Amino acid sequence: MITQLELDNSKRSTFQECPRKFYWNYDQHLVSKRGSSALRFGSVLHRGLEEYYKIVLENGLPAIDDYSKRCLLAMKDEWDTATDEREDWWLDWRTFENCVTTFLNYVQYWEEVDKDAGIEVLQVEDKFTLALPPISGIPLNFIGRIDLVLRLHGTTHVMDHKTTSMNLNIMSNRVGRSAQTIGYLYATQVQHPEFEAHDFFINYCYSHANKSRSRDSLAQQAAGGGALFTGFKNEFLRMPEIHTERIMAEWVYMFRQTAAHIVECYKKDFFPMNFDSCEGKYGKCTYLGLCEQQCGFREANTESYTKSEWDPRR
Numbered sequence: 001m002i003t004q005l006e007l008d009n010s011k012r013s014t015f016q017e018c019p020r021k022f023y024w025n026y027d028q029h030l031v032s033k034r035g036s037s038a039l040r041f042g043s044v045l046h047r048g049l050e051e052y053y054k055i056v057l058e059n060g061l062p063a064i065d066d067y068s069k070r071c072l073l074a075m076k077d078e079w080d081t082a083t084d085e086r087e088d089w090w091l092d093w094r095t096f097e098n099c100v101t102t103f104l105n106y107v108q109y110w111e112e113v114d115k116d117a118g119i120e121v122l123q124v125e126d127k128f129t130l131a132l133p134p135i136s137g138i139p140l141n142f143i144g145r146i147d148l149v150l151r152l153h154g155t156t157h158v159m160d161h162k163t164t165s166m167n168l169n170i171m172s173n174r175v176g177r178s179a180q181t182i183g184y185l186y187a188t189q190v191q192h193p194e195f196e197a198h199d200f201f202i203n204y205c206y207s208h209a210n211k212s213r214s215r216d217s218l219a220q221q222a223a224g225g226g227a228l229f230t231g232f233k234n235e236f237l238r239m240p241e242i243h244t245e246r247i248m249a250e251w252v253y254m255f256r257q258t259a260a261h262i263v264e265c266y267k268k269d270f271f272p273m274n275f276d277s278c279e280g281k282y283g284k285c286t287y288l289g290l291c292e293q294q295c296g297f298r299e300a301n302t303e304s305y306t307k308s309e310w311d312p313r314r
């Protein structure tokens, strides 16, 4: 039985999607042995942006020679660490070189705009733990990591970096009013009222390349290697979201509802399967191989997975 519940946005949304998936991922810490090149690309770009905005926080907007070495070293370190964590990787256009290109294009795209807006960075990668009212006597913490708080044109914005290869119009429509952004704005307002943050920016970094149909590419695939890719490109977009006090109060209510369901699952020692979620928008659920085994979930053979404990504050 749990003695306290620490819940971040990923755990919350995974439980909403499927309690059994929450169990595999966040209770048993099971992850696929094959790494996601999209997640690695995102975390490496994220690491570069973190370092860049730390430099802006320390010194104001730097000249390109001042930041590039420090940022690129941080990105390389993140790439190597992420790569070592998994046995195998999907091969596609999400290479370290393309990640560095995206980072440099991002800086070039926003540098002048931010300079004109009188950029002032207030906080970078804040790891927060926010106590919420307990659930049946069990302490409840909302935890997470806020990418960036900054002032532009004298107004404070909370910002989250999102890497994507999906069309930005579709993506921004899908993400608008997300529980994550409402929760992060709420956490910032409670923990740092002095910032006077009243809105949220999603900072989209789009990257994409097309699979080549060239003879070389087909020959490489036929030989068991990955395809070749062409036409790598980037686009960038910042989308504002404004969340009222009423919306944030409703977010707290729903967050606690989910927490209460999780506590109930732990009390009953049962995490039911949500069959509607086995076929998701990005393909089959990664845990299908466990759920299809004809045995109780405690007896499932998990040897085709590896263990990695999730903590957004790491």
Ligand code: SF4
Pocket: 018, 019, 020, 021, 022, 024, 273, 274, 275, 277, 278, 279, 285, 286, 287, 288, 289, 291
């Ligand atoms: S395969 Fe289906 S039931 Fe199993 S964890 Fe995934 S979504 Fe849930």
